[in-house]
Amino acid sequence: MTLALAAPLPLGTHEVWPPVVLAPMAGITNVAFRRLCREQGGGAYVCEMITTRGIVERIPKTLKMIAFAPDEDFRSLQLYGVDPDVTAAAVRMIAEENLADHIDLNFGCPVPKVTRRGGGSALPWRRRLFGRIVAAAVVAARPAGIPVTVKMRKGIDNKHLTYLEAGLIAQEAGVAAVALHARTAEQRYSGTADWDAIATLKQALDVPVLGNGDIWEASDAIRMVEQTGVDGVVIGRGCLGRPWLFADLSAAFAGRPAQALPTLGQVAAIMARHARLLVDALAGERHGCADFRKHVAWYLKGFPVGGEIRRALAMVSSLAELDDLLDRIDPNLPFPEEALGQPRGRVNAPGKVSLPYGWLNSRDDDTVPEFAEMDNSGG
Numbered sequence: 063m064t065l066a067l068a069a070p071l072p073l074g075t076h077e078v079w080p081p082v083v084l085a086p087m088a089g090i091t092n093v094a095f096r097r098l099c100r101e102q103g104g105g106a107y108v109c110e111m112i113t114t115r116g117i118v119e120r121i122p123k124t125l126k127m128i129a130f131a132p133d134e135d136f137r138s139l140q141l142y143g144v145d146p147d148v149t150a151a152a153v154r155m156i157a158e159e160n161l162a163d164h165i166d167l168n169f170g171c172p173v174p175k176v177t178r179r180g181g182g183s184a185l186p187w188r189r190r191l192f193g194r195i196v197a198a199a200v201v202a203a204r205p206a207g208i209p210v211t212v213k214m215r216k217g218i219d220n221k222h223l224t225y226l227e228a229g230l231i232a233q234e235a236g237v238a239a240v241a242l243h244a245r246t247a248e249q250r251y252s253g254t255a256d257w258d259a260i261a262t263l264k265q266a267l268d269v270p271v272l273g274n275g276d277i278w279e280a281s282d283a284i285r286m287v288e289q290t291g292v293d294g295v296v297i298g299r300g301c302l303g304r305p306w307l308f309a310d311l312s313a314a315f316a317g318r319p320a321q322a323l324p325t326l327g328q329v330a331a332i333m334a335r336h337a338r339l340l341v342d343a344l345a346g347e348r349h350g351c352a353d354f355r356k357h358v359a360w361y362l363k364g365f366p367v368g369g370e371i372r373r374a375l376a377m378v379s380s381l382a383e384l385d386d387l388l389d390r391i392d393p394n395l396p397f398p399e400e401a402l403g404q405p406r407g408r409v410n411a412p413g414k415v416s417l418p419y420g421w422l423n424s425r426d427d428d429t430v431p432e433f434a435e436m437d438n439s440g441g
């Protein structure tokens with residue numbers, strides 16, 4: 063039995079089932095992490111943010127980040143751009159070189175380095191520029207049948223909300239869906255996501271709406287669909303150190319009970335696999351293990367594992383060392399239930415949004431902001 067209120071999410075000719083999307087997360091959702099999550103359940107799995115300029119200028123580091131596994135049948139690529147022409151050129155290149163099956167546009171990044179120059183979550187305020195960028199991407203993607211989606215925040219702050227207008231502009235431009243991380247840029251990752259705003263956006267649009275923010279368990283995803291009527295959910299921090307959340311989500315949307323929570327031994331096996339996938343993806347044991355370190359605390363959250371092993375794992379530099387350390391923890395420890403439903407990953411304080419001089423005074427100015435494409439740190 064499938065959940066009566068949820069249907070597959072159409073993105074172009076592709077149907078995403080369950081209607082669950084792994085949120086793009088810079089430094090996290092690389093080919094290794096996506097594979098780990100994909101092995102657990104269905105859905106769409108978005109890569110790390112890629113800059114349009116990096117693509118157009120064929121910057122080797124950027125092109126290397128566009129890595130999909132041969133069995134990724136729906137290659138979701140997130141693009142960050144501020145210039146309609148550069149965005150169009152990047153999308154044309156993606157289409158002509160068959161680099162992706164779906165393009166998501168990032169208008170949610172709250173990082174000061176980006177907003178200070180008018181990029182990311184600052185950009186929808188300049189509604190004409192926003193519309194031109196989205197339209198440029200849609201038009202360039204159309205001949206290849208690549209669906210384009212937009213991911214945005216509620217606005218800059220509570221006095222400068224943009225999501226409803228931006229949703230309508232994106233719909234008018236021809237996007238396949240709109241995703242809302244229901245926080246303002248000012249909130250960054252603090253407080254709670256405003257699911258009422260997601261419901262309001264859903265009411266206002268005809269294209270599918272995806273809700274994002276504070277889904278920590280599969281039951282939260284179902285609750286979001288029930289409360290807001292959204293067509294799908296986007297999951298970011300909830301799956302950090304818990305790729306099996308996608309199995310729980312698949313079960314929940316199919317109306318099946320969740321699988322048993324993993325013991326520490328089962329978590330350790332996933333950690334060992336994650337590290338190996340990273341070693342393969344990053345072409346080297348040293349790089350792969352160094353990248354794996356950031357995941358250690360998320361995997362062990364709530365488990366009574368001593369500080370010494372935790373510290374050693376967080377500095378691991380080879381797979382042999384990792385295996386040795388993982389052998390030293392008690393595999394029979396049950397999953398710590400108190401860690402369920404709890405925030406993980408970034409939970410920082412709100413902060414005033416840095417913007418270019420005069421940004422808020424001229425909504426219809428569609429001048430392309432300068433130097434706003436330098437950062438790669440996501441949103």
Ligand SMILES: Cc1cc2nc3c(=O)[nH]c(=O)nc-3n(C[C@H](O)[C@H](O)[C@H](O)COP(=O)(O)O)c2cc1C
Nearest residue numbers: 085086087088111168243275276297298299440441
């Ligand atoms: C480490 C990290 C990196 C992120 N990078 C991006 C990014 O590159 N592009 C983007 O649109 N959002 C990015 N985000 C935001 C997430 O996609 C998501 O919108 C946000 O975490 C809220 O969802 P959640 O409550 O499920 O975590 C990032 C979030 C985190 C924690």
